[in-house]
Each structure stands twice: as structure tokens, then as C-alpha cells.
Amino acid sequence: MRIQRENKHRARRLGAGLAAVLLAASALTACTKTDTDGELTLDSLREKGTVTVAFANEAPYSFEKDGEITGGTIALHREVFKRLGVDNVKGVKTDWGGLIPGLNAKRYDLVSAGMSITPERCSQAAFSVPEINYTTALMVKPGNPKNLSNMDTIKSSGAKMAAMTGAIEADYASELAIKDPMLVKDQQSGIDAVNSGRADVFALTAVSLNYAKDNTPGLNVEVTKPFIAVIDGKPQNPAGATVFRKGDTSLRDAYNAEVKKILSDKAEYMRILGPFGFTEENIPDPSLTTEQLCSGA
Incomplete structure (x- = not known):
């Protein structure tokens, strides 16, 4: 009987030890899974079949x-992700400044807004290769009463300028110490500010302002000739690009490999972006890199 009791105790101890080992292994597995899940991968997007992008309207x-x-x-992302095996693009409308x-709060997978690559933004997020080169223009009242042509x-002139928050x-x-700029949440708010007379000028990319003027019935404004802003003589x-979270490097790299094929083919670039008013002039110079723009070079 004594031997039987000892065998039972021994079995209980072995069972408890085995349970402890299994529990520890389970915890380790769970921890590893959490760490891995911190990065959004192309495989996970393929599994979902959808990539969710933020857009600023x-x-x-x-x-x-x-x-x-x-x-x-959006057209560019639909094409690239379709080639990568992700068929659907879902959008989340977000104010530019947000x-x-x-993105970093994981409300969506990436930003689809043609956002320009700047050192400050590069400290907060990761950018694809440059995808859209652009110039600036000014939306003004008919006749351009203050004779505005560039930021200087x-x-x-002391003109009241509107610009989008974060743009x-x-x-x-x-940087130019322009007095009291009016910061607006989106493109339409800037257009409305000029229309109502609350602002003398709305500064934005030339392709945006020209598209708005040409596609908004009854919009009585002028858009100046495009220009390159000069800051401190420079x-x-x-150049705009797709924005990823800093941790999603494998997804960004897979995206870059595919989008470069489109950027190197003018006919394909124009097939995708041409219907929205983009031209070959918007194709970035292949020698221009994300690293250069992130460094401010």
C-alpha cells in the first residue's frame, strides 16, 4: 500500500511538472505570436484580401x-496591390493632419495621399520610393488682384494665405515667416476660404488646384502658373509617396519592388494616373531617392 501511495504521489508530481512545462511553452508561444503580429506583412494582407488605406479627400x-x-x-495602389495578390482597396477618410x-495608431494599413517626403515625416513613418513629383500653385480670385505668383x-504683399494643416x-x-496663415482641414475648406473672401490665396500642389478648377462647376477662381518654392535660397x-508604419519594412519593400516597375514605364504610369490629370512631368527622376528627401539633401 505504501508503494502504491508513493507511486500516486510521484505521478501527481510528474503531472504537475508537465502541466507547468506546457503552460510555460504556451506562454512563450503566445509572446512570440504577439511580437510577430506587431508587423503588418504582405502575407497577412493576402489572407484578408484587402488593404485599408487612409485618404485626405x-x-x-x-x-x-x-x-x-x-x-x-488610389488607382496606383489598386494596381500595385492587385499585382501583389491583394484584390481590394478600402478607404478611411482622414483629415490631412491626422x-x-x-497610421501609427493602426487605424489603417497605409496612407494613400501623395504625401511629400520630408525629414520630419520620416522621423514618424516610413515612405516608399518617390512616386509623384509635383510643383506648387496658388488659387486666387479672378484677375489675381494681389498679383501673386509664388510664396515670396x-x-x-501681406496676402492672407490658406494651407492645409500638416501639408x-x-x-x-x-519657414518663410508668412504672417498668420489660415490652416484648413482639407482641400475643399481652402477653396471655400478663397471663394468666400476669408483668404486671398490657397496654396497647394498645381495638379490639385487645376483639377479642382476644371472639375468644379461654377467655381470662379484662377490658378497661377506652377512654381518651385525656394526656401533659404534652396x-x-x-515628391509624394506611399506612407507605411516604420515597423512594416517587409511590406514596404515588397510594395517598392512592384511600384518601381510602373515608375520605369511611362506608358504604364500614364495609363494609371493620366486619367486624373497627372502627366509625365509628375514621374520622379529615378536618381531621386527616399533617403535623400528624408535627409533634407
């Missing part, structure tokens, strides 16, 4: 029309 980059998301960057914060003339034109205003060379 700025035509012609990414905007809503008849209840659907459309625009040049695009990167929302806005400053010298590169707002950065230009800050011409700016803005």
Missing part, C-alpha cells in the same frame, strides 16, 4: 466620388 490624389474612393494614388498619427509674393505648403509658410524638390 484631396483630388486628384485620393478622394470620394459618388460614394466610392478614387484618384491617382494621416500619420492614425504672398509674404511681400508642405504650411511648412513653407512657417529650390524645394517635393
